[in-house]
Amino acid sequence: MNAIPGAQVGTPPVDVEMMRDSVGRLIGPSSVSPEGEELAGLTGLLRGHMQLIIPEIERAAGKLPEDDVPRYCALACVGEARAKLRATAGTGPHRAVAHARKLARSLMALCDHYEALTGVEMCLVCDKPIRDGEDSVPYGQVSASGGAACAGRIHARCPAPDAVAAADERS
Structure with a gap:
């Protein structure tokens, strides 16, 4: 795997491929609508992925000039992702699936920014x-x-x- 600029020694690299596979379980051609514990587990997994990748994006973006467009876009995406992490699903199974899909789309965008910033x-x-x-x-x-x-x-x-x-x- 490519070395990640600025990654701390001893910190495992972000597994974007696994994150994208998790997203694919909710959005994409082979996605399904999980329910109950499966949905709760997948939502927790997406949240965990987002919490791992956000600091890596911030670290990579922080190395770019303040007026750099990719830096600005990546940090805007991080702000949106943090807002989605603070949001709650609401009541009912349809709202829980909708919330999980919002997290999935946000994670996909974070993966795109991570790859762009790290040269993958x-x-x-x-x-x-x-x-x-x-x-x-x-x-x-x-x-x-x-x-x-x-x-x-x-x-x-x-x-x-x-x-x-x-x-x-x-x-």
């Missing part, structure tokens, strides 16, 4: 980190207006979205 590069196809030594290739999806709509890198093992779309059209 994500695969544009599978949304997993591209680790040191892994084969990757540049990828730039062109929009209808001719500009790059999504530029970055993908794992060499991940099929490019345009190749998948072309294969679907042929079948």
Whole structure:
């Protein structure tokens, strides 16, 4: 895993992949609506993840100039996340699920800011980190207006979205 600038010695790195997997249990294509103890446990897990990542974001953002836009955006996201951590779910199962989903979306945004501030590069196809030594290739999806709509890198093992779309059209 990439070294995290400014991480304290002895502090385990933030496991963004695990955090994103936790988020995926509530939001995303394979999500479900957990209930009861499962929902309470997942909500607690999301809260714990947020409490771990917030200080790391603040530490990384604190190294940037005060007028830096990524710093400002990351710290604004931290403020929103802290507000969601202070909020309560309200009464009823629907409100509890809605509250957990708000926490999940906030955690996803925190993960994005953490990765941006620490230089972690994500695969544009599978949304997993591209680790040191892994084969990757540049990828730039062109929009209808001719500009790059999504530029970055993908794992060499991940099929490019345009190749998948072309294969679907042929079948």
